[in-house]
Amino acid sequence: MKTIEKYLTDSGIKPSYQRIRILSYLMNKKNHPTVEMIHKELLHDIPTLSKTTVYNTLKQFVEKGITQIINIEDNKTRYDADISTHGHFKCLNCNKVYDFRFDNKNLEISDIEDFDFLQTHLYIKGICNECKYLLNTKN
Amino acid sequence: MKTIEKYLTDSGIKPSYQRIRILSYLMNKKNHPTVEMIHKELLHDIPTLSKTTVYNTLKQFVEKGITQIINIEDNKTRYDADISTHGHFKCLNCNKVYDFRFDNKNLEISDIEDFDFLQTHLYIKGICNECKYLLNTKN
DNA sequence: TACATTATTATAATCGTTACAAAATTACAA
DNA sequence: TTGTAATTTTGTAACGATTATAATAATGTA
Numbered sequence: 381m382k383t384i385e386k387y388l389t390d391s392g393i394k395p396s397y398q399r400i401r402i403l404s405y406l407m408n409k410k411n412h413p414t415v416e417m418i419h420k421e422l423l424h425d426i427p428t429l430s431k432t433t434v435y436n437t438l439k440q441f442v443e444k445g446i447t448q449i450i451n452i453e454d455n456k457t458r459y460d461a462d463i464s465t466h467g468h469f470k471c472l473n474c475n476k477v478y479d480f481r482f483d484n485k486n487l488e489i490s491d492i493e494d495f496d497f498l499q500t501h502l503y504i505k506g507i508c509n510e511c512k513y514l515l516n517t518k519n
Numbered sequence: 520m521k522t523i524e525k526y527l528t529d530s531g532i533k534p535s536y537q538r539i540r541i542l543s544y545l546m547n548k549k550n551h552p553t554v555e556m557i558h559k560e561l562l563h564d565i566p567t568l569s570k571t572t573v574y575n576t577l578k579q580f581v582e583k584g585i586t587q588i589i590n591i592e593d594n595k596t597r598y599d600a601d602i603s604t605h606g607h608f609k610c611l612n613c614n615k616v617y618d619f620r621f622d623n624k625n626l627e628i629s630d631i632e633d634f635d636f637l638q639t640h641l642y643i644k645g646i647c648n649e650c651k652y653l654l655n656t657k658n
Numbered sequence: 659t660a661c662a663t664t665a666t667t668a669t670a671a672t673c674g675t676t677a678c679a680a681a682a683t684t685a686c687a688a
Numbered sequence: 689t690t691g692t693a694a695t696t697t698t699g700t701a702a703c704g705a706t707t708a709t710a711a712t713a714a715t716g717t718a
Contacts, residue, residue: 396665396714415705430667435706451590451642455675456705469631478634483627489643491619492608498645503590504628506637535683535696554674569698574675594706595674 391444401426402437406447406461412468412477414456452477452503467502473511480504530583540565541576545586545600551607551616553595591616591642606641612650619643 384403388395405418413421419434438459441447450458452470458477460468469478482502507515523542527534544557552560558573577598580586589597591609597616599607608617621641646654 394664394715398666428667432668432707433666436666439707449593451593454588454590454596457593467628469634471634472637478631480628480630482629486625486627488622488625489606489619490621492617492643492647494648494651495608495610495617495643496646496651497643498611499643501640501642501644503640503642504631504634504636504638505640507635508631509633512633512635533684533695537697567698571676571699572697575697578676 387446391446393440393444393446398426398429398433399437399440402434403441403446403461406441406459410460410462410479412450412458412460414458416456418459448499450477451501452505465500467504469504469506469508471508471511472505473507473515476508478508526585530585532579532583532585537565537568537572538576538579541573542580542585542600545580545598549599549601549618551589551597551599553597555595557598587638589616590640591644604639606643608643608645608647610647610650611644612646612654615647617647 384400384407385395388399388403393399401422402418405422406413411417415431415434415438418438419429419431422429422434438447441459441461442449446461446463448460448463450460450468452458452468462479465482465484467480467482469480470476471478484500484502523539523546524534527538527542532538540561541557544561545552550556554570554573554577557577558568558570561568561573577586580598580600581588585600585602587599587602589599589607591597591607601618604623606619606621608619609615610617623639623641
């Protein structure tokens with residue numbers, strides 16, 4: 381509880397109630413939510429919460445570097461408070477987004493060796509284990 | 520010219536004039552265009568070309584597997600007729616999207632080893648060489 | 659307390675994309 | 689060819705995610 385406030389302050393963000401709740405949601409759920417998901421869920425506790433606030437807050441989180449954008453879907457943006465380098469897997473059957481670790485040290489890249497790399501996003505799509513099992517037992 | 524028609528036919532797509540022109544644009548320009556870019560450019564030659572046709576055509580190309588979607592931008596979709604496995608680099612200064620090759624054989628992935636992988640997308644954002652040079656000489 | 663600053667909210671506007679139906683084109687049988 | 693069915697293209701309206709704007713509320717400060 382206290383730590384989230386400090387984390388916000390240390391990141392140069394004034395820890396308002398809404399910001400604390402939105403960041404808590406991101407950090408606890410780890411579900412790579414859309415704005416819609418965050419807003420809908422927090423409305424139960426904060427009935428006045430505006431969708432604009434969710435948009436503004438997330439924009440600020442991204443600018444201050446404490447949240448990253450996930451663009452694994454065609455249309456809507458997802459957010460992740462885990463800013464460490466990791467990949468995202470989207471199951472094309474259940475649409476769930478999983479985290480995974482990858483070693484980008486021995487990732488051999490050609491053609492753009494001298495460019496400055498600031499962000500690396502690795503997205504993999506396919507079928508997750510759970511769905512593989514379910515799809516198999518159906519037949 | 521003839522080859523593009525054959526490529527479409529072989530892919531199960533009737534080679535209409537619009538489809539040929541859109542695929543030609545993708546294959547010749549290799550600029551990872553948005554729908555807007557394709558439509559604007561081809562309007563010079565095909566004044567009646569509708570944006571809906573561009574959308575429909577690209578959707579069909581993706582379904583038939585001769586074009587891939589690039590989701591490196593937050594808002595708009597880009598398209599690429601190069602369906603080989605390769606990565607995309609977006610320069611945050613000039614917004615240009617570059618292709619690059621990478622070796623995903625020694626890409627070590629943890630946590631989701633047993634999932635079925637269908638698509639892999641590697642996006643890197645940063646500053647391209649051209650902009651690095653320009654930005655340096657400005658100071 | 660009074661005033662300035664910042665945060666939140668509600669509403670309207672924007673933009674990319676999709677749905678839909680009409681018009682144009684193409685395919686094909688008579 | 690000619691007529692008719694099927695397909696393709698087009699234009700417009702609708703939709704959904706996001707942003708802009710202005711008013712209201714909350715907070716900080718003299």
